[in-house]
Amino acid sequence: xxxxxxxxxxMMTTVVAxxxxxxxxxxxxxxxxxxxxxxxxxxxxxxxxxxxxxPNTFGSKKVTNVEFPALTGLGVxxxxxxxxxxxxxxxxxxPRGSELTYVMTGDLDVGxxxxxxxxxxxxxxxxxxxxxxxxxxxxxxxxxxxQSVRAISAFGSSNAGTISLPSGINFWC
Numbered sequence: 001x002x003x004x005x006x007x008x009x010x011m012m013t014t015v016v017a018x019x020x021x022x023x024x025x026x027x028x029x030x031x032x033x034x035x036x037x038x039x040x041x042x043x044x045x046x047x048x049x050x051x052x053x054x055p056n057t058f059g060s061k062k063v064t065n066v067e068f069p070a071l072t073g074l075g076v077x078x079x080x081x082x083x084x085x086x087x088x089x090x091x092x093x094x095p096r097g098s099e100l101t102y103v104m105t106g107d108l109d110v111g112x113x114x115x116x117x118x119x120x121x122x123x124x125x126x127x128x129x130x131x132x133x134x135x136x137x138x139x140x141x142x143x144x145x146x147q148s149v150r151a152i153s154a155f156g157s158s159n160a161g162t163i164s165l166p167s168g169i170n171f172w173c
Contacts, residue, residue: 030073053082065158077155083142097157099132106149112138
């Protein structure tokens with residue numbers, strides 16, 4: 001009998017551990033302890049004003065439930081991205097959410113690698129969208145030597161997480 005209880009507990013633990021999703025809300029929105037949601041200010045984020053990447057770099061400003069608590073439990077997040085000329089957002093994954101990238105200015109080369117190790121790539125222009133499914137390795141490169149690229153990525157999680165692949169892995173051979 002003890003063995004059967006142990007098996008059930010282990011199965012339940014495994015099921016809970018694999019469900020890495022935003023919690024379902026049972027109210028219109030969640031207000032973290034100690035926060036005030038009595039005005040529209042709670043639903044306003046101003047942290048993207050005047051964002052610009054440092055010269056000669058790829059830069060991003062993420063907006064998750066950590067930076068913007070009103071996102072808690074809503075299942076959405078975003079990042080403002082700027083790729084200075086000839087810069088790379090190195091291979092990485094988002095374990096808790098898919099990413100939808102919208103290019104605002106410039107041309108952006110993107111790619112993802114599926115679980116069968118197949119590369120899917122595209123060159124995006126201003127106005128284009130590209131989706132990166134949750135948990136798949138992907139990257140973005142601005143190949144232009146002169147023009148910066150600006151883009152917005154939306155996530156299907158209020159904190160999709162980012163796991164960068166080790167820089168010593170050679171993807172380009």
